[in-house]
Amino acid sequence: MPHAARPEAxxxxxxxxxxxxxxxxxxxxxxxxxxxxxxxxEDLTHETxxxxxxxxxxxxxxxxxxxxxFGIAAKVAGHHRxxxxxxxxxxxxxxxxxxxxxxxxxxxxxxxxxALLVHALSQVKLERRAVLILHEIDGIAIPEVARALGIPxxxxxxxLRVGRAELAEAVRRAFAQGGKNE
Amino acid sequence: xxxxxEELPADVKALLAVERAPLPMPPEVHDRLARRxxxxxxxxxxxxxxxxxxxxxxxxxxxxxxVALLSFGLGSGAGAxxxxxxxxxxxxxxxxxxxxxxxxxxxxxxxxxVETLAPALRARAPAVQPPSSSTLAAERTVLEMARTAxxxxxxxxxxxxxxxxxxxxxxxxxxxxxxxxxxxxxxALGRRxxxxxxxxxxxxxxxxxxxxxxxxxxxxxxxx
Numbered sequence: 066m067p068h069a070a071r072p073e074a075x076x077x078x079x080x081x082x083x084x085x086x087x088x089x090x091x092x093x094x095x096x097x098x099x100x101x102x103x104x105x106x107e108d109l110t111h112e113t114x115x116x117x118x119x120x121x122x123x124x125x126x127x128x129x130x131x132x133x134x135f136g137i138a139a140k141v142a143g144h145h146r147x148x149x150x151x152x153x154x155x156x157x158x159x160x161x162x163x164x165x166x167x168x169x170x171x172x173x174x175x176x177x178x179x180a181l182l183v184h185a186l187s188q189v190k191l192e193r194r195a196v197l198i199l200h201e202i203d204g205i206a207i208p209e210v211a212r213a214l215g216i217p218x219x220x221x222x223x224x225l226r227v228g229r230a231e232l233a234e235a236v237r238r239a240f241a242q243g244g245k246n247e
Numbered sequence: 248x249x250x251x252x253e254e255l256p257a258d259v260k261a262l263l264a265v266e267r268a269p270l271p272m273p274p275e276v277h278d279r280l281a282r283r284x285x286x287x288x289x290x291x292x293x294x295x296x297x298x299x300x301x302x303x304x305x306x307x308x309x310x311x312x313x314v315a316l317l318s319f320g321l322g323s324g325a326g327a328x329x330x331x332x333x334x335x336x337x338x339x340x341x342x343x344x345x346x347x348x349x350x351x352x353x354x355x356x357x358x359x360x361v362e363t364l365a366p367a368l369r370a371r372a373p374a375v376q377p378p379s380s381s382t383l384a385a386e387r388t389v390l391e392m393a394r395t396a397x398x399x400x401x402x403x404x405x406x407x408x409x410x411x412x413x414x415x416x417x418x419x420x421x422x423x424x425x426x427x428x429x430x431x432x433x434x435a436l437g438r439r440x441x442x443x444x445x446x447x448x449x450x451x452x453x454x455x456x457x458x459x460x461x462x463x464x465x466x467x468x469x470x471x
Contacts (some may be wrong), residue, residue, distance in 0.1 A: 075250075083283060085280070085284040085285075085287055086281070089272065089277065089280060089284070090267065090269055090271070090272045090277070090283070092278075093272045093276075094269040094272075097270065098266065106276075106278065107276050107280060110280055111280060111284065111287075114284050114287060115287050117391050165312065166389055175265055177267060177428050178261075178262055178264055178265045178266075181271065182262040182263065182265070182266050183266075185259075185262070201255070202263055202266050202267055204267075222252065226251055226252045226253070227252060229252065229254075229255050230253065232255070232259060233255055233256050233259050236258065236259045238264065240258075
């Protein structure tokens with residue numbers, strides 16, 4: 066189970082000046098997984114910390130700070146996606162995998178696997194994508210996922226169930242698309 | 248309640264396993280963001296609840312002899328608030344012989360921020376703790392006061408808190424942060440010349456200080 070940072074473990078993330086040092090990379094990776102394009106990752110990481118610092122007093126240190134930060138990052142990513150949709154900048158195309166042997170995932174290197182997964186995740190509705198990332202990648206238990214995202218527990222389980230099915234289908238499609246490109 | 252949720256296929260699990268290791272952030276992005284974030288954190292509005300700050304300081308000071316910090320001449324409003332918080336803390340502390348977490352006494356008005364932070368402070372105040380971590384906590388607390396004052400537009404209060412830190416922790420662990428706050432407080436007071444000198448000293452001592460470039464810009468654009 067991946068490590069979920071807790072305040073007491075990271076030397077006091079309640080201190081804003083140190084929060085970035087301990088969790089900056091996590092936030093940046095979370096936004097990337099949520100489908101934020103590379104060109105916007107830096108600005109949205111910054112924005113996530115702006116919001117996080119503003120909300121710091123309401124953070125309950127008995128909870129995993131990463132789940133809390135992810136909840137903020139997911140909202141920031143959601144706002145950004147809506148803004149991009151209005152500007153018609155969102156594309157559903159599979160990103161170029163830059164390989165001569167697209168198709169079987171065994172043939173993909175690590176970077177390509179990451180790209181394929183992020184693309185597949187992007188095919189899952191954002192609200193379910195957030196649950197999938199927090200639970201399947203960050204290893205956060207579903208009750209905590211529900212708290213971090215501010216949704217009822219049953220809704221979190223429901224999003225996990227549907228999200229898993231959608232992700233599996235998206236991965237199948239991505240592999241099939243890669244195969245056709247060969 | 249039983250929740251039957253279908254497992255993910257093995258190939259999807261394999262993809263997820265790769266992604267569990269974070270992708271390293273490009274160093275230039277990391278450094279750029281660190282500078283940008285440092286600039287935000289100095290002015291963080293969230294820490295500006297002076298009442299909650301007083302409570303937090305009371306917790307820190309209540310468990311260490313660093314209560315002497317309070318006599319260093321804080322701004323009158325902040326000082327009174329902190330003294331009141333310390334008094335409340337001590338009253339409860341003395342009323343209870345328990346070594347387990349001490350509940351924060353209810354203030355005159357509901358203070359949700361305090362209630363939220365209190366468990367954290369109790370969690371961070373075990374019976375046995377190395378003195379150094381407590382000292383660091385006290386250092387942080389004083390500097391938070393400076394930030395809080397800056398956020399409220401009370402540059403004089405911020406400078407006073409910086410002075411408090413300098414007097415209490417001349418060779419503390421957060422000197423770099425303190426001197427950065429000093430520059431900002433001086434700028435906010437319109438004392439650009441002194442800010443420039445303070446910035447020069449900060450740069451000489453901490454040439455790789457994260458907020459240095461942002462501070463330089465602020466000093467450059469500040470009115471004479």
